[in-house]
Amino acid sequence: MKLTMQTASAEYDIILERGCINRISSFINLNRKVFILTDDNIPDRWVDTVQAQCPNSTVYRVASGEESKSMQTYEKVLTACLEFHMSRKDLLIALGGGVIGDLAGFVAASYMRGIDFMSIPTTTLSQIDSSIGGKTAINLGKVKNIVGAFYHPKLVLIDFDTLSTLPERQKINGLAEAIKAGLIRNPALFELFEREDYEDHLEEIIYQSLCMKRDVVQQDEKESNLRKLLNFGHTIGHGIEAYYNLEKYLHGECVAMGMFYFITSKELKQRLKKICTRMGLPITDDYDIQKVYEITTMDKKAADGIVSTVWVDEPGKAYIKDLPQTELLTLLKQGPF
């Protein structure tokens, strides 16, 4: 399967195919310096498969996890690019999950004012969501994704085979973004989660989620309006993620918890609760509401005391509503259900 992303600033293919990482050169020129950015948890078999196809390459591994989306790691990667004598014509490959994709994208956007990069996402989260759309970023302290750029890859290769080594918790974590995709724009996708075992439909789930995101990004690349819908579950979700120091919960797990606050129908909350419980996604915890509120409003989405929030009335019916930030506290006090 192939999707093409076409925005005002970029056009690139998204290839979805088992085994596609074995033939990268049939999609992009590898006869140049190739800097492969990955993390220390990505199995050697995927790294070796990629490197074996790049005659003039280097592999740079950062520590796995959110801490690598930091200024310090960003600087180290830039320094390594410089030491490898990367020029404007060379290629950066992001091989890993959303952390690697976000970091590599920002390095590519800023090194020499922009070099080519391609993404090989290896988690469900990155295959479903983060590898497309052009958002690249690192964190500043506890504040997520506050430093970054819109910068698209030249190519995205989604090889479902790479998911075979992904731990189960990580696999389920990413599926929260697919449930989100279903809730905001694709009722059939949401219903698939209710009806079926996700394991039997993983490729379809990834494809449908990407189609949804591709369509939204094509209409509103820079998030002036429609694209804000993709933030469903993220406003309070980011607050919860930061409250636990980005340690206790994974990103998708926090999005799952964050969605409940912005669903207006009790019945739909119950349906979502059932899906999350069956899949092993968390639905709430005993976080300190005041602290989550403070972190959430420090986030970039709270401008001038107004927070842009995304609400869902029923699957496929999502809308954006600007709220005075104090109303977030009321929502948090009311609780998720």
Ligand SMILES: NC(=O)c1ccc[n+]([C@@H]2O[C@H](COP(=O)([O-])OP(=O)(O)OC[C@H]3O[C@@H](n4cnc5c(N)ncnc54)[C@H](O)[C@@H]3O)[C@@H](O)[C@H]2O)c1
């Ligand atoms: N740019 C965007 O549009 C966007 C959208 C959503 C999320 N994000 C970001 O994505 C990040 C989360 O991404 P993630 O959930 O992929 O986490 P991650 O990148 O930390 O990967 C999760 C873990 O899985 C390991 N791993 C990855 N692929 C593997 C494989 N195939 N086999 C074995 N282990 C593997 C990694 O080493 C890591 O330990 C967050 O920083 C979030 O902010 C970005």
